[in-house]
Amino acid sequence: MITFTAPPSATTASTAEEDSTITSFSSLQTDIIEAHILPRLDGITLAATSCSSTTLRQVSSQDHLWYKTCHSTWPSTRSPSVCQVISTYPDGGPRKFFSHAFPLLEExxxxxxxxxxxxxxxxxxxxxxxxxxxxxxxxxxxxxxxxxxxxxxxxxxxxxxxxxxxxxxxxxxxxxxxxxxxxxxxxxxxxxxxxxxxxxxxxxxxxxxxxxxxxxxxxxxxxxxxxxxxxxxxxxxxxxxxxxxxxxxxxxxxxxxxxxxxxxxxxxxxxxxxxxxxxxxxxxxxxxxxxxxxxxxxxxxxxxxxxxxxxKERQERKVRTEGTLDILCVAFGVSCFVAFWCFILFR
Structure with a gap:
């Protein structure tokens, strides 16, 4: 009896290739990742990399990587006074400082x-x-x-x-x-x-x-x-x-x-x-x-x-409000003037 086996699908081949890529990356020594790969990333990419796996999170959370990121992004942070503040920053030191200093305030x-x-x-x-x-x-x-x-x-x-x-x-x-x-x-x-x-x-x-x-x-x-x-x-x-x-x-x-x-x-x-x-x-x-x-x-x-x-809208509203007040003041003045002369003429 002859049994026919279907050839591997493209999805299976693709999955195998991805598994091979993941395995090959995971097989890299931590020292190689820390010394030659992570220092080349900017702060945003480094933060995203730390969310990829437990191993990368541990490696990418090293203070010296985030000190280097802060210093390359903002050379002024090399100042002793700023370095002292960063070193005492709670919950992550330079990593926490970068998360405060890089983005805009949320609208x-x-x-x-x-x-x-x-x-x-x-x-x-x-x-x-x-x-x-x-x-x-x-x-x-x-x-x-x-x-x-x-x-x-x-x-x-x-x-x-x-x-x-x-x-x-x-x-x-x-x-x-x-x-x-x-x-x-x-x-x-x-x-x-x-x-x-x-x-x-x-x-x-x-x-x-x-x-x-x-x-x-x-x-x-x-x-x-x-x-x-x-x-x-x-x-x-x-x-x-x-x-x-x-x-x-x-x-x-x-x-x-x-x-x-x-x-x-x-x-x-x-x-x-x-x-x-x-x-x-x-x-x-x-x-x-x-x-x-x-x-x-x-x-x-x-x-x-x-x-x-x-x-601009605020200034226009202010002008309209002041114009209305001016008209009311003029009307009040005219009313007082008319009332005064009516009092003089008909008393």
Whole structure:
């Protein structure tokens, strides 16, 4: 008796091939994976790899891998003050710090992404800013600055952090603007990261949109102003954390120089918020939910455009309200005037 056996199907062959691939990858020594494969991954890919299997999770959770990831993503984190904060970070050290500092805040129109902090928790006595600017994937500026927040001057004055002194300039590879092409090039190839760290509570948040939301050139002076922004929801609407980078031409060559790098926070009416008010906003932002980290470029620009639309609608409502009040005031004045003359004529 002859028995015919069906040939293996394509699905069976494919499954066998996948099993062979999985077996061959699993057969790699842990040292090879840790020393030659995982260090080549960026933070997002490294985090995804840790979810693949128990072995990869154990290997990819090593602190030295995440220290390397943080330092390559943000060179400013090599500073001793920032390294000290990262080393004492709870629940994962540098891995936890990366999950706080990389993504944008998760958008929540109900403002629950900025839940009120405990009323007993005092505001931070110090803030650490870790700032990095890249142009065409090359680092052109990196600085760590500590800002005290306990003086009355800080709490009562408009919140502002300046990274450069008035006479400081930073050379850049950016050429003098030649029409709109240079501004478009800056818009596409300049990136900025501004990580604000609370060294007491060991919390951090990235306040930058990564790429500029606007690039404007002054028609008279030729200065180019780049704005990076993060929109935060608060109880009474939204606020803008705006990071302004101003470049101007140098007298010695064709390349431009950075003259100003500052962080400010303003409300929807364009009013700058004082230090005391900003401390509460920043504290809630650090405690808020973080996004997944993907598509942060488009997400940051989309939120800024929506913020401008909301700001425009708010201003239009304000104008209409003021116009209505003006009409009522005029009508009331006319009524009083008529009543007065009627009283004089018919008494």
């Amino acid at each position: 929540d129109r109900s403002c629950s992404n900025l839940r009120p902090s405990s009323p007993l928790a005092p505001p931070p006595s110090e803030l650490i800013s870790a700032v990095d600017i890249h142009y065409e994937d090359k680092l052109i500026f990196s600085k760590v600055q500590e800002t005290e927040t306990v003086t009355g001057w800080f709490r009562c004055s408009p919140f502002r952090i300046d990274l450069l002194e008035p006479k400081d300039v930073i050379p850049t590879p950016i050429k003098h603007p030649d029409g709109d092409e240079t501004c478009k090039y800056i818009f596409n190839y300049m990136t900025l990261s501004w990580i604000l760290i609370d060294p007491i509570r060991l919390q951090a948040v990235n306040l930058s949109s990564h790429k500029p939301v606007t690039v404007q050139r002054h028609w008279l002076t030729g200065e180019v102003q780049m704005r990076f922004a993060s929109i935060l929801a608060v109880d009474r609407g939204h606020v803008q954390c705006g990071i302004v980078v101003t470049c101007a031409g140098s007298e010695e060559g064709e390349m431009m120089q950075i003259r100003e790098i500052c962080l400010e926070i303003e409300d929807m009416d364009g009013m700058h918020i004082n230090g005391k008010g900003c401390l509460g906003i920043l504290r809630r932002a650090m405690e808020g939910k973080k996004g997944k980290g993907r598509n942060r470029l488009q997400e940051g620009q989309r939120r800024y455009k929506e913020y401008l639309e909301m700001k």
